Amino acid sequence: MKADWIISHAFVLTMEGKGVGMIENGAIAVKGDTILAVGPTEEIGKAYQAERMIDGTGKLVMPGxxxxxxxxxxxxxxxxxxxxxxxxxxxxxxxxxxxxxxxxxxxxxxxxxxxxxxxxxxxxxxxxxxxxxxxxxxxxxxxxxxxxxxxxxxxxxxxxxxxxxxxxxxxxxxxxxxxxxxxxxxxxxxxxxxxxxxxxxxxxxxxxxxxxxxxxxxxxxxxxxxxxxxxxxxxxxxxxxxxxxxxxxxxxxxxxxxxxxxxxxxxxxxxxxxxxxxxxxxxxxxxxxxxxxxxxxxxxxxxxxxxxxxxxxxxxxxxxxxxxxxxxxxxxxxxxxxxxxxxxxxxxxxxxxxxxxxxxxxxxxGLEKEIGSLRAGKKADMIILTMQDPGLAPIYTNPVRNIVPNLVYAARGHEVETVIVDGRFIMENRQLMTVDEKEALKKAQEAAEEISRRSQRDIAASNSDIYHMMSEGYL
Amino acid sequence: MKADWIISHAFVLTMEGKGVGMIENGAIAVKGDTILAVGPTEEIGKAYQAERMIDGTGKLVMPGxxxxxxxxxxxxxxxxxxxxxxxxxxxxxxxxxxxxxxxxxxxxxxxxxxxxxxxxxxxxxxxxxxxxxxxxxxxxxxxxxxxxxxxxxxxxxxxxxxxxxxxxxxxxxxxxxxxxxxxxxxxxxxxxxxxxxxxxxxxxxxxxxxxxxxxxxxxxxxxxxxxxxxxxxxxxxxxxxxxxxxxxxxxxxxxxxxxxxxxxxxxxxxxxxxxxxxxxxxxxxxxxxxxxxxxxxxxxxxxxxxxxxxxxxxxxxxxxxxxxxxxxxxxxxxxxxxxxxxxxxxxxxxxxxxxxxxxxxxxxxGLEKEIGSLRAGKKADMIILTMQDPGLAPIYTNPVRNIVPNLVYAARGHEVETVIVDGRFIMENRQLMTVDEKEALKKAQEAAEEISRRSQRDIAASNSDIYHMMSEGYL
CATH class of the missing domain: 3.20.20.140 (Metal-dependent hydrolases)
Known part of the structure; x- marks a missing residue:
């Protein structure tokens, strides 16, 4: 069966079942905005073909x-x-x-x-x-x-x-x-x-x-x-x-x-x-x-x-x-x-x-029919993380896995390389594809400078802890 | 006076005094392993010259x-x-x-x-x-x-x-x-x-x-x-x-x-x-x-x-x-x-x-004479962070600064671009200069696989919470 793209050979945290639904050598086939199938790489490879094949070796795929x-x-x-x-x-x-x-x-x-x-x-x-x-x-x-x-x-x-x-x-x-x-x-x-x-x-x-x-x-x-x-x-x-x-x-x-x-x-x-x-x-x-x-x-x-x-x-x-x-x-x-x-x-x-x-x-x-786990029929909202980060290393899989504890206690977000929503790649290699990040930060900075100028008197009048911290050199 | 390198136009958190010792448009001149001077960009620029001039615009420099x-x-x-x-x-x-x-x-x-x-x-x-x-x-x-x-x-x-x-x-x-x-x-x-x-x-x-x-x-x-x-x-x-x-x-x-x-x-x-x-x-x-x-x-x-x-x-x-x-x-x-x-x-x-x-x-x-703050005579141990990160934006400087709260509550470490110890650049653009990171992770992974193989029986025998989590699908 034909998919738009397939990612394979990845650690896949499906979040299905009562736990985390890990597939260690997993693959996901996607068509349009929808997940066609999630399973072991071998199984998905036999059932689906796609022009875009993504190698998930050393990566973790999980729901957004x-x-x-x-x-x-x-x-x-x-x-x-x-x-x-x-x-x-x-x-x-x-x-x-x-x-x-x-x-x-x-x-x-x-x-x-x-x-x-x-x-x-x-x-x-x-x-x-x-x-x-x-x-x-x-x-x-x-x-x-x-x-x-x-x-x-x-x-x-x-x-x-x-x-x-x-x-x-x-x-x-x-x-x-x-x-x-x-x-x-x-x-x-x-x-x-x-x-x-x-x-x-x-x-x-x-x-x-x-x-x-x-x-x-x-x-x-x-x-x-x-x-x-x-x-x-x-x-x-x-x-x-x-x-x-x-x-x-x-x-x-x-x-x-x-x-x-x-x-x-x-x-x-x-x-x-x-x-x-x-x-x-x-x-x-x-x-x-x-x-x-x-x-x-x-x-x-x-x-x-x-x-x-x-x-x-x-x-x-x-x-x-x-x-x-x-x-x-x-x-x-x-x-x-x-x-x-x-x-x-x-x-x-x-x-x-x-x-x-x-x-x-x-x-x-109230969106569990569409998102929250990786399963055939759900929306293709997922993220791909590199596991090649010292904070996520080494990986143990047997007899216990350390991936989920490291994801929660050691990962901090910069490990996310790719973000996919509705089957569309909106971030790749940490570059946003849909908006200009630099321009957005520039505009936020300009806004902050305007707000800063206008609110000086009110901040001073607030007599707040943070205002005192500033005058005492703590900020 | 001649320095080896100078970084200027940066936010410099000297950590001198009782607070954080912020210099908003600051510069640091370094020779060998030692800080020659820290101060406003203009002042340092007049007193020191160096072949390597680093533009610190949009960066924060602080002690390692x-x-x-x-x-x-x-x-x-x-x-x-x-x-x-x-x-x-x-x-x-x-x-x-x-x-x-x-x-x-x-x-x-x-x-x-x-x-x-x-x-x-x-x-x-x-x-x-x-x-x-x-x-x-x-x-x-x-x-x-x-x-x-x-x-x-x-x-x-x-x-x-x-x-x-x-x-x-x-x-x-x-x-x-x-x-x-x-x-x-x-x-x-x-x-x-x-x-x-x-x-x-x-x-x-x-x-x-x-x-x-x-x-x-x-x-x-x-x-x-x-x-x-x-x-x-x-x-x-x-x-x-x-x-x-x-x-x-x-x-x-x-x-x-x-x-x-x-x-x-x-x-x-x-x-x-x-x-x-x-x-x-x-x-x-x-x-x-x-x-x-x-x-x-x-x-x-x-x-x-x-x-x-x-x-x-x-x-x-x-x-x-x-x-x-x-x-x-x-x-x-x-x-x-x-x-x-x-x-x-x-x-x-x-x-x-x-x-x-x-x-x-x-x-x-017991190392306060050498490190912990940026001051003339101390060792040149410092880090340079980008402030061009959505988690650290926008920057307010007046009438209160938000840099230190964002550094502590929002930054997570990946903002550190450059690491300098004893005046030597050991990381630049997040690339380590002194060791092969990939090779180190590969060796750690090989070690973990050996340990995993050898400890299977003892982990199973431990009857630990984590062992049970694994068997129940939570890891």
Missing amino acids: LIDAHMHTGLAIFRGMAQDMSHWMQKGLWPLMQNTKKHEALAGSLMAIIEGVKAGTTTFCDYDHSMNEIVEHYVKVGVRARVAETVNELPDDMGLVPVGELYPLDPAIGQRKLSANMQLYEKWHGQANGRITCLFGPQGPDMMRTELMLEVKALAEKYDTRIHMHVAQGDREIDQMLKRYGKRSIPFLEEIGYLDSRLMAVHLTEATKEEAQLVAKRGASMIFCAGSIGIIDGLVPPILDFLEAGGQAALGSDQAPGNNCHNMFNEMKFAAILNKVKRSDPTVFPAWLSLRLATIESAKAI | LIDAHMHTGLAIFRGMAQDMSHWMQKGLWPLMQNTKKHEALAGSLMAIIEGVKAGTTTFCDYDHSMNEIVEHYVKVGVRARVAETVNELPDDMGLVPVGELYPLDPAIGQRKLSANMQLYEKWHGQANGRITCLFGPQGPDMMRTELMLEVKALAEKYDTRIHMHVAQGDREIDQMLKRYGKRSIPFLEEIGYLDSRLMAVHLTEATKEEAQLVAKRGASMIFCAGSIGIIDGLVPPILDFLEAGGQAALGSDQAPGNNCHNMFNEMKFAAILNKVKRSDPTVFPAWLSLRLATIESAKAI
Whole structure:
């Protein structure tokens, strides 16, 4: 049978079955956007022919990584909001209020490039200006599952004193919801189905119950999912208690939000029982190890959630405060932070991190029929890594394999040589084929310089830890 | 004045002063193995000329990183001892007893190459066969501070049931101590002073007090330091209590070991008070964040130690169980693990991680007169990184700089393009100039295959978590 291309003689991590589905001398045949077959090199060689034959000797092929929660529109502020208290109010806010849309967009493209170069092929982006950001995804050629951020907060929210109830404005909510619907109407299913759209309420504390319910009804009408922060911080819980006399998760349970349409992000402040309830109701959990570790110094209850049978995924969140969009980083942090949380080296093994960035993540975001593992009939979204790197050497295969532990604990993303989405090669030899990386970095730099100029006074006025560090020579 | 070469127009992190000593448009003039001057490009340009002028535009120059604790002789087992209980007995031991010296040496060279490619220029290696490993350091051209591991343990230690007192054999101790002395006599001060030698007692539980005191007397006689595991695990504390009725640190205090000659590695099981005592006595602490996080699920009391005024450094420990020798990894883990330990995002900021891998580390290992910062008169040990990487973009310089946070939280080592030790370029454009990387990886792979063949039965018999993972498809 005729394929467009075949890669063979590679280590193939299919991520099929309950483990990692390794085929040591494996091959994959692809036609168009679809995987025709995955199996031992010999078997595939007999059944398929192709003009393009790729020698996978010394390479590892695996599903493209999924980043299940990102705000790429914040990436332009990378490195400006960590090691501090009040990262949002004192780190981000002085910058955000001085940023123009095209500048945030320049940062978004830079972040997408960063992700691709570290092997991410599916991006769950959740941000303002998603109607514009989505065009980056189309251009770069990756898969994206996107939502506009919906809330009822006024633009000058940064001025609301900490502890006071947020002012909620229904008109703002309607405007933002309508941008989210526009996104759905225009983009859902576009680019050969690579772009899919979700609803993006920012959190239960940032809108009235009425809007929450309207979003829920729309998600049902369009048969799509809801990407939402849940119990993301003590400020959220404080708002919920003040507004409703209830914590976030009991509130969401009461209004019927906890079901398989919900992708609940963070759960930082969820109790064990609350995490278990979210799991039991079939909502998924997105765990952002690096971001929450750095901005809050906390480890969300992902293990409690998984132990209750929940479906979870990993995400990189935002560049300011993480400070990167690199799923190898997230896999490492997810594993080690949970080991120290439980004081037990056996919890959160490497294979679990890897599954939560591939097949389990696909299930958690509702794309498991298309991506997350390498299997005939699924989309040809995959990455090829060199194993000829001192950090991944030597390779043992017998009687135990060391490939997955080294991938999670030693690899860092630069080992990814080739990125393929929908059967199309979007990176080869670490060169992006679809966008000009240098030009993108140049534009991001220009944007940062403009933002820097405009936000000087507000940063100085923020009196933040990072501002003090600068004046004391620590930056 | 005439220099051999000058790099200019770069971001220069001198690591001088109490912070990071940034010069935004900086230059460095070097002659032979020594830094002549560091300063603003304009100033250096007026005072120095050189035939080789390096354009540092878009680059960052900083001191070479220091890895203060490694066992490179274990690197051949990378990825074979994590996510498990009894990593040493069930992970390493079945492999170690089936490994020949030349195989361990092949792994050591691979690990050194890994370190160099991630910007490490000074290696504190502490292992058996150091008399042979040291030749790798000479060949690669880096700086090394090395010790032979000294203990009184028989080779078949793996057979001693957990909980029983280790059998100690004075004859073994004398043989190993004499290898350590031989190392010192032959190598101390060699290779233009790049090689310096320490004493390496493996831990207070692994030898009699008499040998401990003999080592201490020798360290004083030779005026060198002692590199030793201290309170590295509950097994050590258990042995100490059984043998002496005392925990490790009170025991060391009593026999006069706690002073500035001691580099105390790990302190995993040290109480706050014990960590404070070590700090107060002037011994330094080596903190191995990744290794202890992964193999023990613990975060040693480094913050207590630092808060008591102690001098500390970071180290990568061993590849099996970390699983890498990459100081960017250690800087990240050090920061995030302490934030979650204290539930406080402000502790262990990026600049602290960076200092503990450069100037503070140099002080902790006793080489601060030669390395750890960029200053006239110090050795020309430095690395040049590209800032043209999406993970390090964009760059803000005003009113706060984001370079150091991005270096610690986003960089991963592949940004290092050039490595210079003693004024000599040992890596350029990521190509090693002194050793054949491909050949080294090939030899490590051949060694691993031999070890794999020989250790099959012992690995199967180990009944380890990792062996079960393999049979269940998780590896």
